[in-house]
Amino acid sequence: MHSAHRAPSRSPRLTTTGSAEDLAAGGAGTADRAPAGRWWSWSAWIAAGLAVFAFFLQISYGGRIDSDGANSALQAWDLIHGHLLLRGWDFGDATFYTFELPINGITQLIFGLGPRAAHVASALAYSIVAACAVGVAIGGARGASRAARAAVVVGIMAVPLLTIATTYTLVEEPDHPGTSVFLLVSALLVDQVGGRLRGRRWLAPLVCVILAAGQLGDATVLVVGVPAVVLGCGYRMLEQRRLRCADGAMVIAAIASVPLELAVRAIITHLGGYQEVSPKTSLASPGQWGHNIVVVVGVLRTLYGATVTPQTRLGLAAAVLGTVGLLAAAAGLVMVGARWRKSSRAEHLMVLVTILNLGVYVVSKGAQADGYREVAAVLPSGAALAARAVIPPVFRLARRAVAVAVAAALVALVPLAGAASRPHVGPALGPAPGDGATSPTAPLTAWLEAHHVTYALAGYWSASIVTLQSGGQVSARAITLVPRTDGTGYDVHVPYWETNSQWYDPAEHDARYVIAQTSGRWSAKTYERFFGQPAATYQVPGFVVLQYPENLLTKVLPMLGIGVGPKS
Numbered sequence: 228m229h230s231a232h233r234a235p236s237r238s239p240r241l242t243t244t245g246s247a248e249d250l251a252a253g254g255a256g257t258a259d260r261a262p263a264g265r266w267w268s269w270s271a272w273i274a275a276g277l278a279v280f281a282f283f284l285q286i287s288y289g290g291r292i293d294s295d296g297a298n299s300a301l302q303a304w305d306l307i308h309g310h311l312l313l314r315g316w317d318f319g320d321a322t323f324y325t326f327e328l329p330i331n332g333i334t335q336l337i338f339g340l341g342p343r344a345a346h347v348a349s350a351l352a353y354s355i356v357a358a359c360a361v362g363v364a365i366g367g368a369r370g371a372s373r374a375a376r377a378a379v380v381v382g383i384m385a386v387p388l389l390t391i392a393t394t395y396t397l398v399e400e401p402d403h404p405g406t407s408v409f410l411l412v413s414a415l416l417v418d419q420v421g422g423r424l425r426g427r428r429w430l431a432p433l434v435c436v437i438l439a440a441g442q443l444g445d446a447t448v449l450v451v452g453v454p455a456v457v458l459g460c461g462y463r464m465l466e467q468r469r470l471r472c473a474d475g476a477m478v479i480a481a482i483a484s485v486p487l488e489l490a491v492r493a494i495i496t497h498l499g500g501y502q503e504v505s506p507k508t509s510l511a512s513p514g515q516w517g518h519n520i521v522v523v524v525g526v527l528r529t530l531y532g533a534t535v536t537p538q539t540r541l542g543l544a545a546a547v548l549g550t551v552g553l554l555a556a557a558a559g560l561v562m563v564g565a566r567w568r569k570s571s572r573a574e575h576l577m578v579l580v581t582i583l584n585l586g587v588y589v590v591s592k593g594a595q596a597d598g599y600r601e602v603a604a605v606l607p608s609g610a611a612l613a614a615r616a617v618i619p620p621v622f623r624l625a626r627r628a629v630a631v632a633v634a635a636a637l638v639a640l641v642p643l644a645g646a647a648s649r650p651h652v653g654p655a656l657g658p659a660p661g662d663g664a665t666s667p668t669a670p671l672t673a674w675l676e677a678h679h680v681t682y683a684l685a686g687y688w689s690a691s692i693v694t695l696q697s698g699g700q701v702s703a704r705a706i707t708l709v710p711r712t713d714g715t716g717y718d719v720h721v722p723y724w725e726t727n728s729q730w731y732d733p734a735e736h737d738a739r740y741v742i743a744q745t746s747g748r749w750s751a752k753t754y755e756r757f758f759g760q761p762a763a764t765y766q767v768p769g770f771v772v773l774q775y776p777e778n779l780l781t782k783v784l785p786m787l788g789i790g791v792g793p794k795s
Contacts, residue, residue: 282647286394295402317725323401331570353476371626375621381639391649435481446506453481461478529597580608581761668689672701689742728786736778743775762775
């Protein structure tokens, strides 16, 4: 009789996955797999995102909108009214056509044309940039470690908002920070080559379209984003020693995005759409590169908030937080470089974006200490790298992971709360800071509305902002002064960028008012030398309004040519 053999019973084997951060969190990833846990997790992320957006919105309200931002709002207003090609518009060297303008249009559908919609759009754009940076930062993490990384990203991106100058760049009118979205989203998608979306054939074409859309709005994507994808995925392709692979498809997609963008731009031009000033891409002499490197160091300190100015909230504490963030970003860059072969594709792209963006600025002619807007993508990229560099070792040392996440969130609240409590200087100003006259235009707008003035001419910084403040009730259109060669005064022209040529047709519009500054180049005397003596003169705080009996558009000289002559 054979004895029955029974297979030995096996106790369930405990398997743990994830990083050291997950282990420090005590297997925090398990709750994420439960439906209830997922619901709470998504609710927490949404609530946190809305809270950060609320802070950014309050900070944006504390700043100002000038005529650059007002023109972006007017461009968006045209978009949502069916003028998709923006016919008649002449842009500067960046259109922001594919990100900031649509966001402005969406907010205008809700709030109408005005400063409120512009502030909401600016805060929303920066929130999306921060969300994309968080998406890069939390890759591979779970549970409390994700929250801690997100808090680090938000904290680093909030510190520059303690200084009013960088606030204007980051959460006011479009000024290049939104371009980071195309770089960050491309990094997230490229990272999926070896992730959940592995083998998806639409992944590479989608990256191609995103990069092309980014180039249409800002040439930074062309000189930074496309090379970053080509180099990062090209390295992976060479490492695999395979030409036909997912990384190779990404390389082709990035290269193909360039002719795709050129084709779209050619179609827009052929159909009579907007024009754009060619970006300035001249190279500095090698002898100037050393000076530019010093300039870039100062630019980075300003961009990360690692300096103290008279307009910096929290003073030295803000500079300390900014310095810590900058050093953490540098540590993240070094960390990825030290373990390059083991780093993720997203990490590769963030390092390459940082190096390429700074490198292009170093070799460019005209690098300036206030050029932080030109390297704005370095802030969210560095924040994502910092989170991935700082949090893992902290979690390995910490006993309670949740406490680390809470501490990171509380630290992030310091710059958010400090910047949000800044006294308001808005909702709008006329000329940009440093341009001489900075009188608020709100009293001027109120006077024009009260006197039923529907069309007026003004200097660039006192024009479109009035149109925005009045909700389109007053059409204040920009004119620019060009010195005469004989030195006898100025001629009045249509500005060569950030304006619409359709605004100046004397058959469609009747311009009998001129808005002058109380003194300086844009004074009443300057305009009187060109237009003649007015029929009446009105004093408004900071401004002089000149009234004429005839339509002045018949006297305004045409644009000198796209990209020629002064903007203002």
